[in-house]
Amino acid sequence: xxxxxxxxxxxxxxxxxxxxxxxxxxxxxxxxxxxxxxxxxxxxxxxxxxxxxxxxxxxxxxxxxxxxxxxxxxxxxxxxxxxxxxxxxxxxxxxxxxxxxxxxxxxxxxxxxxxxxxxxxxxxxxxxxxxxxxxxxxxxxxxxxxxxxxxxxxxxxxxxxxxxxxxxxxxxxxxxxxxxxxxxxxxxxxxxxxxxxxxxxxxxxxxxxxxxxxxxxxxxxxxxxxxxxxxxxxxxxxxxxxxxxxxxxxxxxxxxxxxxxxxxxxxxxxxxx
Amino acid sequence: xxxxxxxxxxxxxxxxxxxxxxxxxxxxxxxxxxxxxxxxxxxxxxxxxxxxxxxxxxxxxxxxxxxxxxxxxxxxxxxxxxxxxxxxxxxxxxxxxxxxxxxxxxxxxxxxxxxxxxxxxxxxxxxxxxxxxxxxxxxxxxxxxxxxxxxxxxxxxxxxxxxxxxxxxxxxxxxxxxxxxxxxxxxxx
Numbered sequence: 063x064x065x066x067x068x069x070x071x072x073x074x075x076x077x078x079x080x081x082x083x084x085x086x087x088x089x090x091x092x093x094x095x096x097x098x099x100x101x102x103x104x105x106x107x108x109x110x111x112x113x114x115x116x117x118x119x120x121x122x123x124x125x126x127x128x129x130x131x132x133x134x135x136x137x138x139x140x141x142x143x144x145x146x147x148x149x150x151x152x153x154x155x156x157x158x159x160x161x162x163x164x165x166x167x168x169x170x171x172x173x174x175x176x177x178x179x180x181x182x183x184x185x186x187x188x189x190x191x192x193x194x195x196x197x198x199x200x201x202x203x204x205x206x207x208x209x210x211x212x213x214x215x216x217x218x219x220x221x222x223x224x225x226x227x228x229x230x231x232x233x234x235x236x237x238x239x240x241x242x243x244x245x246x247x248x249x250x251x252x253x254x255x256x257x258x259x260x261x262x263x264x265x266x267x268x269x270x271x272x273x274x275x276x277x278x279x280x281x282x283x284x285x286x287x288x289x290x291x292x293x294x295x296x297x298x299x300x301x302x303x304x305x306x307x308x309x310x311x312x313x314x315x316x317x318x319x320x321x322x323x324x325x326x327x328x329x330x331x332x333x334x335x
Numbered sequence: 336x337x338x339x340x341x342x343x344x345x346x347x348x349x350x351x352x353x354x355x356x357x358x359x360x361x362x363x364x365x366x367x368x369x370x371x372x373x374x375x376x377x378x379x380x381x382x383x384x385x386x387x388x389x390x391x392x393x394x395x396x397x398x399x400x401x402x403x404x405x406x407x408x409x410x411x412x413x414x415x416x417x418x419x420x421x422x423x424x425x426x427x428x429x430x431x432x433x434x435x436x437x438x439x440x441x442x443x444x445x446x447x448x449x450x451x452x453x454x455x456x457x458x459x460x461x462x463x464x465x466x467x468x469x470x471x472x473x474x475x476x477x478x479x480x481x482x483x484x485x486x487x488x489x490x491x492x493x494x495x496x497x498x499x500x501x502x503x504x505x506x507x508x509x510x511x512x513x514x515x516x517x518x519x520x521x522x523x524x
Contacts, residue, residue, distance in 0.1 A: 066449065097427070310415060
């Protein structure tokens, strides 16, 4: 029973390699999670030692994509935290409806469940025709999955419950077609979503938005990197725009806290005028 | 060998035990208490408020990068694994469930063993799942202090029973001995 296949100093060595060779900088990722992921990848891909993993990462550039996918967390759900989506549905999106065109950024979208949830909400509040969702992730392989709009059938029971708890009144299954053990969501939903890779650590702002969602992504970053990403969001949000974070994340203690107002107890902050 | 953190893990049948322990903990404990409970994920979770009403010390639900203070209790939030970034900083992780659980007791116990080495105390309570056993083994391997609820007193004995099977000489505690056991750790130096 070995707690760590990889030692602390070996992690730093590997991160330096990945940064120098491929330009992915994980140096400000939270160490506690990163260590778990690195140990996990050694188990899953059967590396007996750190040296074996390092050799593979350095010498096999085709392995990099898998490495990035495995050390970042890609667990997500549709309509996760239904109360949050209820707030979007009843208050935030109708307010955004007063703009001629609505741009929404889902940063760190993983396999796309959140972007499709937002697309469903937009359709239901009749704003889909004048809205565009930009869904980005560091990881090219999850972006490819997300753009297909295909999800496992077994997850639909939970997603449908979440949807109803978020105030949805339609038959959730009307949004997808089931085929064997997967479902494909309507192309009318993905038509409103632009999927692209974007690295929050190194890429800059690419548009101006009225709503940015970045939920359960920042928990994997250290505080300095969190502040850096908050500045990126600040530079990408219109005045009076909204920033939404995960259920246990906060803008408090950050460099933005003075210029943003929290919407009641929700994890939604509005940029001041 | 001092104690820098004390962990309590529990599943089915453990809330009532916690309500017995918390009122009797010393307010000036020189370490934080971290509690990992399996529970259904309520949208607005209020378990920490329930626990705090009976507790002698404050009970907070952990958030991203919560800083630990001695003499306070921290509860793992529903739907996140709770990790130690440093001895003073908690981190959350929303990755895959472990032992069908998120939070998982094993995940927090193992993280504590990594960061605190031998300065960890841990107690595993009633439950119907084998989460926590592997974590106790890691803490023990790092020479931390481990104990379990006597399975004979547990509402659901499976979890402490599994721990007893894995660690036959582990210390068994009755519910009314638990607070004293934790309070006395402050004299361990």
